[in-house]
Amino acid sequence: MGTVRLPYSTEYPVEWEADVVLRDGSTTHVRPIRPEDSDALQRFQMAQSERSTYLRFFAALQRIPDRMLTQLVTVDHVSRTALVAVRPGSTQETDDADGAGQAEDIVGVARYDVIDDRPGRRTAEVAFNIADALQGQGLGSVLLEHIAAAARERGVHRFIAEVLPQNRAMLGVFREAGYAVEQHLDDGVVTVSVDLDPTDRSREVMADREHRTEARSMQALLSARRVLLVGPAEGGTVDELLAARVREAHAADPGDTELLVLGDDVTWADLGNGGPRGDGSSENAPVDLAIVAAPPDEVIDTVRRLRGTGARGVVVLSAGWAETGPDGVARRRELLRTAHVEGMRVVGPASYGLLTNVPGASLRASLALTAPKPGRVGLFSQSSPVAVTAAETVKRRGLGLSTLVSAGHRADVSGNDVMQYWQDDPHTDVACLYLETLGNPRKFSRIARRLAQVKPVIVVVAGRHGSVVPPGHTVRATRAPRRMLDEVLRQSGVIRAENTHQLMDVAQVLAHQPLPTGGRVGVLASSPSLAALVADAVAAAGLTVVGPPDPLSAGAPDDEIAAAVDALYAPGACDAVVVVSVPVVLPRTDAIARAVAEAAARTGRTTVVSALGLHGMPDELASGDVRIPAFSTPEDAVWALGAVVRYAQWRTQDHGTPVRPALREGMSDGAARAQARTLVETLLTQELVREPAGAVLDQATATELLACYGLTLWGSRSVRTADEAVDAAEELGWPVALKIAAPALRHRADLGGVRLDIADAEDLREDAERMLAAAASLLPAPDPVLEVQAMAPTGVACVVRSVEDELFGPVVSFGLAGDAVDLLDDVTHGVPPLTDVDVARMVRGVRAAPRLFGYQGAPAADVAALEDVLARVSVMAEDLPELASLELYPVAVAERGAAVLHATIRLRPAERRTDAPRRALPG
Numbered sequence: 001m002g003t004v005r006l007p008y009s010t011e012y013p014v015e016w017e018a019d020v021v022l023r024d025g026s027t028t029h030v031r032p033i034r035p036e037d038s039d040a041l042q043r044f045q046m047a048q049s050e051r052s053t054y055l056r057f058f059a060a061l062q063r064i065p066d067r068m069l070t071q072l073v074t075v076d077h078v079s080r081t082a083l084v085a086v087r088p089g090s091t092q093e094t095d096d097a098d099g100a101g102q103a104e105d106i107v108g109v110a111r112y113d114v115i116d117d118r119p120g121r122r123t124a125e126v127a128f129n130i131a132d133a134l135q136g137q138g139l140g141s142v143l144l145e146h147i148a149a150a151a152r153e154r155g156v157h158r159f160i161a162e163v164l165p166q167n168r169a170m171l172g173v174f175r176e177a178g179y180a181v182e183q184h185l186d187d188g189v190v191t192v193s194v195d196l197d198p199t200d201r202s203r204e205v206m207a208d209r210e211h212r213t214e215a216r217s218m219q220a221l222l223s224a225r226r227v228l229l230v231g232p233a234e235g236g237t238v239d240e241l242l243a244a245r246v247r248e249a250h251a252a253d254p255g256d257t258e259l260l261v262l263g264d265d266v267t268w269a270d271l272g273n274g275g276p277r278g279d280g281s282s283e284n285a286p287v288d289l290a291i292v293a294a295p296p297d298e299v300i301d302t303v304r305r306l307r308g309t310g311a312r313g314v315v316v317l318s319a320g321w322a323e324t325g326p327d328g329v330a331r332r333r334e335l336l337r338t339a340h341v342e343g344m345r346v347v348g349p350a351s352y353g354l355l356t357n358v359p360g361a362s363l364r365a366s367l368a369l370t371a372p373k374p375g376r377v378g379l380f381s382q383s384s385p386v387a388v389t390a391a392e393t394v395k396r397r398g399l400g401l402s403t404l405v406s407a408g409h410r411a412d413v414s415g416n417d418v419m420q421y422w423q424d425d426p427h428t429d430v431a432c433l434y435l436e437t438l439g440n441p442r443k444f445s446r447i448a449r450r451l452a453q454v455k456p457v458i459v460v461v462a463g464r465h466g467s468v469v470p471p472g473h474t475v476r477a478t479r480a481p482r483r484m485l486d487e488v489l490r491q492s493g494v495i496r497a498e499n500t501h502q503l504m505d506v507a508q509v510l511a512h513q514p515l516p517t518g519g520r521v522g523v524l525a526s527s528p529s530l531a532a533l534v535a536d537a538v539a540a541a542g543l544t545v546v547g548p549p550d551p552l553s554a555g556a557p558d559d560e561i562a563a564a565v566d567a568l569y570a571p572g573a574c575d576a577v578v579v580v581s582v583p584v585v586l587p588r589t590d591a592i593a594r595a596v597a598e599a600a601a602r603t604g605r606t607t608v609v610s611a612l613g614l615h616g617m618p619d620e621l622a623s624g625d626v627r628i629p630a631f632s633t634p635e636d637a638v639w640a641l642g643a644v645v646r647y648a649q650w651r652t653q654d655h656g657t658p659v660r661p662a663l664r665e666g667m668s669d670g671a672a673r674a675q676a677r678t679l680v681e682t683l684l685t686q687e688l689v690r691e692p693a694g695a696v697l698d699q700a701t702a703t704e705l706l707a708c709y710g711l712t713l714w715g716s717r718s719v720r721t722a723d724e725a726v727d728a729a730e731e732l733g734w735p736v737a738l739k740i741a742a743p744a745l746r747h748r749a750d751l752g753g754v755r756l757d758i759a760d761a762e763d764l765r766e767d768a769e770r771m772l773a774a775a776a777s778l779l780p781a782p783d784p785v786l787e788v789q790a791m792a793p794t795g796v797a798c799v800v801r802s803v804e805d806e807l808f809g810p811v812v813s814f815g816l817a818g819d820a821v822d823l824l825d826d827v828t829h830g831v832p833p834l835t836d837v838d839v840a841r842m843v844r845g846v847r848a849a850p851r852l853f854g855y856q857g858a859p860a861a862d863v864a865a866l867e868d869v870l871a872r873v874s875v876m877a878e879d880l881p882e883l884a885s886l887e888l889y890p891v892a893v894a895e896r897g898a899a900v901l902h903a904t905i906r907l908r909p910a911e912r913r914t915d916a917p918r919r920a921l922p923g
Contacts, residue, residue, distance in 0.1 A: 011565055013077050015912055016150055018920035019340035020085075025216035025312070026343040027921065028107065030146050033082040037106065038073045040086075044106040049132050055167040056129045058189075066861040067111075072111075073678055078154050079124075082111035083141055083147050088307060088341055088400040104341070107131040112151055112159065118270050121674065124151060126194075128170060141209060145918040148179075148196045152917075155681050155912075159194040159675065178202030180670070196674055198917050200658060207446065210271065210919050211420050217345055218413070218421035220312040222356050223402065224288035227365050228271070228311070230262045230302050231293035242293035242317045245367045246353075252369050255362035260287070271309045286310065291353065293317040296331045299349075303338045313413075314339060315365055316348030322409060332411050339412070340921060347413045352387040352406030358427055366404070376429040376511050380418045382407050382436040383462070386500065388435065393504050397616030399511060401724035402427040406826060414920055416443055419451045430510045431457045432503055436498040438485065439476075439922065442809050442831065442915035445492045448847035454492035456510045459494045461485060470877045471704030476914065478807035480829075487829045488808070491838065493650050495643050505640040508629035509608060512617060515648040516606040521641070522574035523549035524564060524596070526581045534578055534634050541642025546574040554591070557582070561595050569599040576606040576641055583612065585872040593620045596824045601626035606644070615703015659871035663710050673879060676708035680882050683907055694884040694908025702903045709876045711888075712902045716789040726761045728788040735759045738767050741785040743904070757791060764788075795894035796851050796861045800870055802877040802886045805812045809913045810877035814870055816848040832878040839867045839874070852893065864900035866891065881910035 017031040031339060033041075045053070045064050050267065053061050064072065075082050085108035110133060112124035126147065130140050151159070163170050165185065173193050174181055178201035182193040231243025248258045260266050271286050287309040292299050299316055306314065321332040332349070339346045344635045347354065353366025357374035364371065367384075372394040379394070379401055381387040387406040394401055402425065405418050422428045438444050438461070448457050478484070489496050496505040521543045525531035530551035538545050552564045568577055577600070581592050593611065600607040601623035609621055614630035621628035631637035663672035679701075686695065703713040717728035718741060729736045740753040753774075755767045771786060797817035805811050806829055813825040828845040830838050841847065843866060854860040869891055877883055884906040892899045 002436070007230060011077070013150070016083065016144065016146070016573045016792055018847045018918070019336065019922075020142050020146075020919055021140070021213040021217045021921065022134070023136070023213060023216070024218045025213065025218075027217070027340040027345065028085050028087055028139070028343065029337065029341045030083055030085050030143065030920075032077060033073055033075060033084050033109070033111075037074050037084065038069050038369060040089075040104060041073060041084075041109070042069060044109070044129075044131065046130070047131070052129070052132055052135075055078070055164055055170070056127065058164065070631050072395045075111075079114040079117070080112075081147070081150055081154070083143060084109050084110060084144065085134075086341065086774070087343070094802070105853065108139045108143055109135050111146040112147060112156065114156060115160065120339075121158075121678075122154075122156045122256035123158040124156045124159060126161050128173070137167065138169065138209065138213065141177065141918060144173055144177055145206060146920075148194075149916055149918040152196055153912075155677070157196050157677065159192075159196060161192045163190045163192055165190055166187075176205065178205035181288060186316075195670060197670065200660070203917070204247070206917065206919065207450070211423065211450070213919070214417050214420040217423055218417050219414075221289060221345060221347065222354060222363060222405075222421065223358075223361060224313070224354075224363055225256065225361065226258045226260060226286060226288045226367065227363075228260045228266070228287045228290045228306075228309070229293075230290060231317075233263060239293040239318050242367065244290055246293070246317070246365075249367060249369050250364055253364055253371055255364040255371065256360060257362070257364040259364075267649060268305055270317070288312060289354075290314045296320055296335070296349075300331070300335050300338055303335065303342060303344065307342055311344055313345040313347060315351050315353055316346060316408070316411075317351055317353070317367070319350040319409075320347045321411070325594070332409075336412055336922065343414055343584065345417075345921075346411055347405070348393060348408040349411060350384055350408035352381070352384040352408070353402070353404075354406070355391075355404040356427075357402055359399075366406070368404075370395075372401040372404070375402060376427070377401050377432060377507050378403040378405075378418070378422050378425070378428040378430065379432045379434075380407065380415045381434040382410050382415075383434060384408055386434050386462075390432075390500055390504075393500065397504060397508065399504065399508060399617060400782060410922075414439065414922070415539045416440065416447050419457070420446050423451050423454065429455060430507050431455055432459075432507050433457070434460045434462070434500060434503070434556060436462045438488075438807075440914040441488045441807060442913070445488045445831065446915070448489075448492035448494050452647075455650065455821075456505050456507050456644075457492070457494040458497055458510070459489060460497045460500060461489075461619075476807040478805055479803070480805045480808050480811050481825075481827075484805075484811060484829055484831075486807055488831060491831060493647070493655075495647050497643075501636075502639065502643075502761055505629075505631060505636055506643050507625050508617065508631075509606070509640050509644045510647075512627045512629060513600075513606045513608075513644075514604050515651065516576040516641075516645050517648070519543040519645045520546045520575045521579045522546050522568045524568055524577065524592075525549055525551050526553055526583060526592075527551050530580045530582060530634065532714055534580055534638060537635050537638035538578065538642075539640050541645075543576075543638075543642055543645060555581075556591075558591055558595075561591050565592075565595040565599050569605055570601045571603075574605070576645065577608075578605065578634070578641065579609045579611070580637070581609070581611040590620050594623075597621050597623040597626070600628055608641050610634045610637045654837060656835030656840075658833045659836055659874060661710060661868060661875065663872075663875075664708055665710065672708045672710075675704060676876075676880065679705055679708070680880060680907065684882065694731045694906045697907065699903070699907045700838065702905045705905065706876075706900070706903060709872045711872050713903050714789060714792055714899050716787050716902075718787055719768070720784050722765040722772075725764055725768040725786060725788050729758070729761070729764055732788065732790040736764065737789045737791055738764065738771060739789070740776065741787045789901065792892045792899035793894035793897065795898070796890040797890035798866060798893055798898075800873050800888040800891055802873055802883065804877070804881060804910075806911065807914060809881075809915065810874075810883070812842075812870070812874045812877055814842045815846055818848075818853060821846075821848055830874065832874040834871065834874045836867075836871070839870050843867055859895045861893040862896050862898060863893070865896075866893045869898050869900065881913060882907050884908045 012448050019029050084106045086104040087107050089103035089105045101638045112126045114124045116123040180195035191521050232240040268316050274327050290311050292302050321328045355366050356363040422431045523534050528551050531740050535545045607628050610631045616628045663669045719725045735757050738755045758764045799815050799817050801813045803811050813829045815821050826847050828842040830842050852861045887904040888900050890901050
């Protein structure tokens with residue numbers, strides 16, 4: 001059988017290493033096997049039960065023979081690969097009391113061996129072995145995700161496994177993973193065949209498992225009751241001040257937290273009797289969480305010493321890590337590796353700490369002297385100073401919090417983890433996040449969208465459009481447009497706030513008012529000028545004022561106030577109410593406030609108020625369990641209401657289904673994808689494609705690749721003389737278009753680079769000679785090349801592009817062709833996977849979109865055909881991370897059909913995406 005030399009290195013693939021969360025919320029480390037793992041693998045095998053050994057090897061095998069052991073730990077990371085899950089060794093003697101340098105124990109193995117090396121059909125045999133103590137903790141599912149991702153990177157797209165029928169757990173791992181699976185029983189053995197291409201179901205399964213494990217991991221931190229403080233007792237350093245502040249804060253407001261201070265209350269020897277808690281609930285474990293204020297090396301040493309105490313996480317208050325340079329980045333990496341191998345999560349560095357207000361289990365593990373009162377709002381902040389100001393703002397407004405998490409430099413625990421926890425947290429109704437960076441925008445978008453469908457999510461991103469990277473954060477570079485972050489947030493369904501003031505404004509409404517059922521707003525104002533001001537603000541927010549707002553003086557008699565309020569809150573009168581009461585001379589009375597509060601409580605009508613002397617959640621605007629938020633200015637009140645209305649509308653909208661067009665006619669989608677994969681793998685063997693920028697495919701190869709995704713490239717011929725142009729036209733059919741092939745002139749009719757509707761040989765010869773002469777004078781390259789193409793039906797010229805971005809992954813864009821569109825940047829963007837609704841929005845979102853729908857009497861274009869092209873490009877970009885860039889320009893959209901007239905495709909070896917199809921913690 002034929003083989004293709006693959007452009008894969010056999011060196012140790014460091015990028016395959018990952019820290020992962022298991023079903024109980026604990027962590028472990030997954031990495032490729034190494035030759036020096038032979039002793040650990042032998043210990044692992046000898047510790048396995050007889051049943052586990054038989055299910056793996058189909059025979060009794062207490063000890064692995066030496067020759068077999070050498071074979072098992074010797075792999076090439078291409079055709080033979082093995083991944084191991086490791087934890088700190090429990091059987092090796094160490095020279096130091098803290099266990100540093102202790103050997104790793106293997107707790108799980110996944111391996112594959114290629115058995116069919118044909119391009120596009122590479123198939124491997126796969127096998128798993130999980131430690132008895134960790135069976136049922138989801139480690140097999142995690143290892144399947146990681147070994148499958150590694151296999152796909154090596155061009156393997158099918159696994160074959162032989163499993164005994166009684167090994168139901170392993171059969172369940174394959175069956176429940178969501179991949180396309182076939183199995184049959186032969187001679188007492190079940191042969192399982194797994195197609196490794198991700199499916200909607202496999203993505204859903206992974207997301208569900210990711211949600212459960214990460215939520216449970218956060219639950220272990222936020223439900224901590226026994227907290228250990230590790231830090232200097234005196235000395236006047238920053239670390240001493242931090243440790244002293246924790247003691248002071250606990251003394252002022254202990255909540256339900258027991259604080260143990262190392263050196264005062266306990267010693268390491270006292271803590272050594274605790275055992276690791278398999279489910280995080282053993283009463284024998286003396287510590288749930290550690291707070292550390294110390295230099296980096298001491299923090300790492302502390303994490304090692306926490307082994308056996310039962311701690312499930314460490315909050316690092318002190319700084320001095322990645323912000324100090326490469327050495328600090330390396331120390332941070334060592335901290336994460338040490339903590340994750342020990343089964344712990346890391347909050348920080350430079351964290352303000354953790355707070356919860358769960359009744360009977362409130363956690364106080366922060367620098368806050370007093371915690372905000374209990375409430376329904378969860379707050380996440382990367383910045384410690386912002387966490388301080390936000391917590392004080394919450395208290396000043398009387399809002400109340402369920403949770404406060406300060407991630408500091410976000411080395412490990414991030415907003416994604418906290419959103420996973422909030423989704424099922426019965427104490428949190430509103431999620432607020434202050435972000436300095438988005439390290440994984442694809443994962444953020446996916447998790448936020450899932451959360452926003454059940455609970456509102458309000459987000460502030462520091463730095464306009466997230467362009468500023470604060471010290472201590474490591475984020476991949478991006479070449480995506482600055483507004484790409486806005487598109488990610490829009491697709492997520494989150495409410496974008498520009499600052500913490502707006503964030504709190506929106507949180508006030510969402511925490512205490514029902515979601516409005518529409519955008520019709522009733523206005524009650526204390527003067528005509530205020531009524532006009534509010535009406536303008538309502539219109540600017542995209543809402544509609546219902547009827548002319550009648551002014552109502554603050555000094556009006558009670559019966560007049562009651563009548564006005566009753567009319568405003570009458571059934572069907574409006575969807576939301578804005579009340580503005582600012583008396584100029586008369587002292588403020590609470591008559592309007594009482595009447596509005598009672599009416600809002602009675603009707604459930606969404607209400608906001610701006611009244612002199614009232615701000616936050618005042619008692620004057622309370623009725624029963626209902627509180628109405630009060631704002632400093634009418635504009636603030638209306639802006640917050642507008643944001644809430646738009647979110648409520650998003651909640652009720654149809655967000656569509658992922659686009660999954662049938663790919664190549666006469667071929668299954670799997671076969672079409674395999675064909676595309678074969679072509680890409682073959683092209684990647686060319687030295688040219690290995691250049692950093694990749695290589696541009698010729699039109700014949702581009703045609704072949706596009707055809708795998710059902711995209712037909714309009715026929716064309718490259719010519720160098722007028723006679724060749726005529727011959728090409730005879731072959732393609734008249735009339736034809738003639739273009740200069742050079743990218744700089746291909747679309748420039750103003751520079752003589754394009755001639756259309758050429759109907760005969762004489763005109764074609766004249767045009768060809770004229771264009772060859774023009775090209776020779778304008779272009780530095782010798783022997784100018786022309787392109788002859790059969791004329792496509794007349795239509796609207798459009799541009800569809802995709803780019804593989806280091807941070808955002810595949811980014812698809814759409815616009816209409818033309819200089820004006822390019823100069824004005826009239827382009828929409830989307831991050832695959834896209835839904836049909838996303839695609840429709842992209843097409844209709846450009847300002848020039850009316851040209852597609854019969855502008856000024858022109859025939860309407862076939863928008864459905866255009867959307868089909870855009871959908872296919874999005875699927876292609878999602879499937880092929882090697883697709884560095886793609887440009888379909890122009891796409892001529894006629895009354896019927898859309899013709900792709902030219903394609904520019906650049907391929908290069910793929911980099912790992914930020915949201916790869918495997919679960920992994922930051923590392």
